Amino acid sequence: MTTVEEAGKLILAQLKDYGTESLPFEQALGRVLAEAIKADRDLPPFNRVTMDGIAINYQAVENGILTFKIKATQAAGDEPVAIDELDECIEIMTGAVIPASVNTVIRYEDVAIRAGLASIHVRDIKHGQNLHLQGTDKKQGAVLAEPGLLITPAIISLAASVGKTHLLVKKLPRVVIISSGDELVDVHETPSPYQIRKSNSYTVKAVLQQHSLQPDIIHIPDDPAITKTQIQQCLQNYDVLLLSGGISMGKFDYIPQALEDLQVEKVFHKVAQRPGKPFWFGRYQSGAVVFAFPGNPVATFMCLHRYFLTWLRATLGLPEQLPVYAVLNRDFQFQPPIQYFLQVKLQSNPQGQLMASPIEGNGSGDFANLADTDAFLELPAEKSDFKKGEVFKVLRFD
Ligand SMILES: Nc1nc2c(c(=O)[nH]1)N[C@H]1C(S)=C(S)[C@@H](COP(=O)(O)OP(=O)(O)OC[C@H]3O[C@@H](n4cnc5c(N)ncnc54)[C@H](O)[C@@H]3O)O[C@H]1N2
Numbered sequence: 001m002t003t004v005e006e007a008g009k010l011i012l013a014q015l016k017d018y019g020t021e022s023l024p025f026e027q028a029l030g031r032v033l034a035e036a037i038k039a040d041r042d043l044p045p046f047n048r049v050t051m052d053g054i055a056i057n058y059q060a061v062e063n064g065i066l067t068f069k070i071k072a073t074q075a076a077g078d079e080p081v082a083i084d085e086l087d088e089c090i091e092i093m094t095g096a097v098i099p100a101s102v103n104t105v106i107r108y109e110d111v112a113i114r115a116g117l118a119s120i121h122v123r124d125i126k127h128g129q130n131l132h133l134q135g136t137d138k139k140q141g142a143v144l145a146e147p148g149l150l151i152t153p154a155i156i157s158l159a160a161s162v163g164k165t166h167l168l169v170k171k172l173p174r175v176v177i178i179s180s181g182d183e184l185v186d187v188h189e190t191p192s193p194y195q196i197r198k199s200n201s202y203t204v205k206a207v208l209q210q211h212s213l214q215p216d217i218i219h220i221p222d223d224p225a226i227t228k229t230q231i232q233q234c235l236q237n238y239d240v241l242l243l244s245g246g247i248s249m250g251k252f253d254y255i256p257q258a259l260e261d262l263q264v265e266k267v268f269h270k271v272a273q274r275p276g277k278p279f280w281f282g283r284y285q286s287g288a289v290v291f292a293f294p295g296n297p298v299a300t301f302m303c304l305h306r307y308f309l310t311w312l313r314a315t316l317g318l319p320e321q322l323p324v325y326a327v328l329n330r331d332f333q334f335q336p337p338i339q340y341f342l343q344v345k346l347q348s349n350p351q352g353q354l355m356a357s358p359i360e361g362n363g364s365g366d367f368a369n370l371a372d373t374d375a376f377l378e379l380p381a382e383k384s385d386f387k388k389g390e391v392f393k394v395l396r397f398d
């Protein structure tokens, strides 16, 4: 059977470049930058005042002058005003440009102002203090953000500051989520005693929305002909098909056969893991990829994070996420020689270690306890006894 590691590699061999598109910068959060953002002028663009107070020429202090006539008041955004004499100062605000005739700012806290005069009542004044000099952060033309970066709020701020109203970003694949099974009714419906509501599709959609994808959702009844027709249409209209359910050994598990009939190349079926053993992955001639996850909700949830999101990051050219490790908080046994993804709650202890406490549950059909789960701990297939204090890799949901 395909191992977790092999499955991961086989999936990462199916990457595709979906091109680029230009978006209003405010809509680009969470997308991948496809161009460099450059400084359109020096940063800061002028010698900028960093404290509200008075601006003086330092030579005055050297000459023993500590009381100044207030010549004018200059707000941020005002044109600079000049002093004519050494015993003059300007009241000046944070963010204002420092006028050429002055070079040092003393904070309001360190001066007393009375009858149009400002007297400095501190001794320690340095030439050029409380200024942020032009171009000390970045020079005009310098790259502020490289292509390939995930667009965070900090990148949005950079784009705004250099006047980039639009950003070139990587295009996202078109994704469809397909659930299957006659036991499933819609969320607004009341299930009969032997039915349940569809939930997987909405879990998958929510996770995808966290990654800026806007998937469509369809449902297929347990009917081989309809299954085939619907999947065929999806293969023509989407880049990624995310299925959940209908892929195991059941009499109504029609998905693998339908995919085979439609000549979707099977890359693997079944992975040595729990949950998620029946996972099916394949590729269509158009380049579309098919992730068919097992229907049990925890299996779908785990596989989506472990396999699909890793593929998504890679296909968009984002670097691999740095691994995170946690310490197992109590002994745990798992006998079968397959990798176990243990649901855990994470907490950092005062020693700075990330501690993972296993969550009791009733298998991969028990989705109620996903609400308490922070992550899966990846327990390797080669072992069956996992001891308190041992360190394992964490599969996080963020
Ligand atoms: N004889 C065997 N039986 C099963 C095996 C096996 O190896 N041999 N594997 C088990 C494992 S592990 C899993 S996981 C499931 C996978 O089943 P399918 O992918 O075929 O999924 P279904 O049969 O359609 O459904 C399983 C389960 O999940 C519920 N489900 C399905 N879709 C949804 C949805 N959209 N929202 C909420 N719940 C959903 C469904 O009602 C079933 O309870 O097979 C085991 N059996």
Ligand code: MOO
Residues within 6 Å of the ligand: 273, 274, 275, 276, 277, 278, 294, 296, 298, 299, 300, 363, 364, 365
């Ligand atoms: O492997 Mo299944 O995904 O346990 O329920």
Ligand SMILES: [Mg+2]
Residues within 6 Å of the ligand: 245, 246, 247, 248, 249, 250, 253, 295
């Ligand atoms: Mg089944």
